[in-house]
């Protein structure tokens with residue numbers, strides 16, 4: 356990806372989807388909006404410093420993004436990031452975060468420039484994981500160390516660490532594997548698994564969710580497991 360965007364590439368397009376009951380708020384943004392948010396979130400060190408196409412933010416996370424946007428607007432722009440952003444561009448994004456910050460639920464951001472449905476499914480799985488942990492007051496979606504002992508899980512985790520820069524932390528890797536498996540065939544592919552391996556690992560992941568959270572896991576079955 357080049358460091359500079361042309362004038363037309365930098366045109367911000369962003370909107371908030373009307374939320375459904377119990378679901379996270381959703382913000383859809385074009386390529387430029389995603390770049391702006393990446394620059395902002397990376398400057399805040401909120402998501403491990405990786406580039407993202409989608410992100411699931413807690414209400415506190417969304418409020419932090421809003422605060423940071425306001426600070427940058429007050430300072431006259433976001434300067435020193437990969438791309439410089441002027442207050443008008445930042446304000447377009449702030450407008451959407453103002454809307455979602457009034458809500459008590461999580462916010463999912465999706466880049467619409469490339470396969471938004473897959474990104475949305477991936478982030479909805481992270482939302483479902485977070486809801487399960489919240490119900491049980493638990494920090495983990497599954498017993499991550501046990502889950503990662505399976506050879507297929509090990510293979511997937513190794514790819515995520517090596518090629519995608521994820522930290523070698525069991526809790527992070529199990530959640531990421533679960534979200535990738537939920538996004539559809541491209542998730543297995545991303546982790547260099549065959550379709551059979553992907554299906555087997557998805558079964559295993561869901562069993563691990565049920566083992567940890569019991570019946571509550573079934574409430575989120577469709578969000579976490581497509582097969």
Ligand SMILES: [Zn+2]
Nearest residue numbers: 477481531534
């Ligand atoms: Zn993820």
